[in-house]
Amino acid sequence: MAENSTKGIPAHEPDDIVPRLAEARDVLHWGAAAEAAEIFRVLQEEAARLGLVTERAAALVGLGDCALEAGELSGARDHFAEAELLLADAPPACRAPARRGRATAHLLAGELRYCCHLLETALDELNEPGTAGAGDPRALLALHTTAIAPYVDLGAYVRAARAAELALALTAEVDDPVLVAGALRGAARTLVVEGRFAEAGTALARARELCRSRRIRTELAHCHRAHGYVHAQDGRLGAAERELRTARAMLAAKRAPLFTVQVEVELADVLRRRGKADEAAALLAPLLTPAALGDERGAVHAGGAHRLLGLMAEDRGDTESAEEHYCAALSLLERTGAAGDLADLCRLLGDLLRRTGRTEAALNAYRTGLGHRAAPGTTTLGPAPPVPLRRPCG
Known part of the structure; x- marks a missing residue:
């Protein structure tokens, strides 16, 4: 037996x-x-x-x-x-969990475009007429939900919203609380892009209740993290700090180091905005090592950590240190293609260079940011402007 x-x-x-x-x-x-x-x-x-x-x-x-x-x-x-x-x-539906996992690993490493390529290829296979298992709702839900985050990071907001719409429509056909909660969490991020903070909060509240009722602690921690992000984007910094601290404690307790340090970057941003610069700096300092964050373990958040340290250096009047951090962040983020983060960083670097009298370098930084925002397929007439060959750093 x-x-x-x-x-x-x-x-x-x-x-x-x-x-x-x-x-x-x-x-x-x-x-x-x-x-x-x-x-x-x-x-x-x-x-x-x-x-x-x-x-x-x-x-x-x-x-x-x-x-x-x-x-x-x-x-x-x-x-x-x-x-x-x-x-x-x-059949493609059988391969979907493995494909989704591989795409997620590339997403976490900051390889956004390749992540999207993997997901879109899998979706094309699933939607091929006559294919065995075509239209499988569980597989489609998993793939569409996973596509939301890289689309948002790349600035493909219409695609992100469409992926969220399709994922939410599929939740009625799938009895998997983890997948359903993930779809609600992903949809909340697209709602934030549209400025619909109350609706994003409602979606996350539904996801959290689902996780609590089914005792799904891993996804619940990510829901707290997402709620902290929503509050931070809406300027509700006290609520954001509480949610991010909760997420950090839960992730640390279940020994999830990569997600823990990513939450710490987001928490440090909120702390800096609340005037707690020393605590923010203490959180960030250990994260800028290859063992914590970097190309292989979260390039987007590593770039975010450098960005925050640059802002804090500017607050202290240390423009040289600020420039070093901004350039380090730019080097990391350029490899990811995170359009919104790159544009914001180029603006910060350009403003710093302009204030210190380096007008030509500042213009190059601004051009770099504009080049990343105007990607192929986003311009009405003609090709997208090329990214300048001359880098604003180094």
Whole structure:
């Protein structure tokens, strides 16, 4: 008789692996990624031994999700890619979880355009008439929801809003609280872009209630983080600080280092705006190491940390240090294509250079920002303006 547990005892029958995979995912959603990874690792080995391709791929996706929580992006990509390879001959809906995971790993690394390419390719495959599993609502919901964040970061706001609209429409067909809460959280961000803060807050409140009722701690932490972002964008800094502190505590408790340091960057921004510069600086200082943030572990937030340190240096009158931080941020963000962040940073750098009498360098900084905002496909007539060859830094 098979042992149906999550303690690593081999199953004697293939049917035992499916419920144990579900148990492992529950452990992950509760916020114990390290424990979940051990269970997924055992199940992956068992499935491989028994020749169960679908179950082995599901275990690999679970391992990839655990690696994302731990901030191990390269390892996560490897797990997701292996799962996709195993399912190469399966319908696109079966490959969707692995593709979504791989796209998320590239998103977290700041590779926004490649993330969108992966998601759009998967969506094209799912929407191909006559394809087995075409139109699968669960797969479509997962892919559309994941596309929202990179679209917003790239400045493709119409696409982001459309992805959110499609995701929300699919939630009625999917009984998965994690996916539904994620769709509500993604939609909230597009509502913020449109200035609809109250509606964004309502969407997040629904997501939080869903997570609480189903005891989904991981997604609940991200909902607190998203609510902090909404409040910060709306100028409600006290409420933003409370939400971000809650998210930080929850993420740190469940040992999610990458997400924890990203929240710390967002919290530092709120603290600086509230006049708590020393506390903000203390939060940021440990984050500017390769082990915390950087090209592989959150280039967008690393750029944000440098931006904040530059602003604080300007507040102290240290223009040389401010320029160094702005240039470091620009170097990181240019590789991501985060249009809004780049435009804002180029404005800050250009203003600094102009105030210090370097008019030509300031103009180059402004041109760089405009070049990133006017990307191909955004101009009415003619090609988009090229990004200047001459960099404003260095």
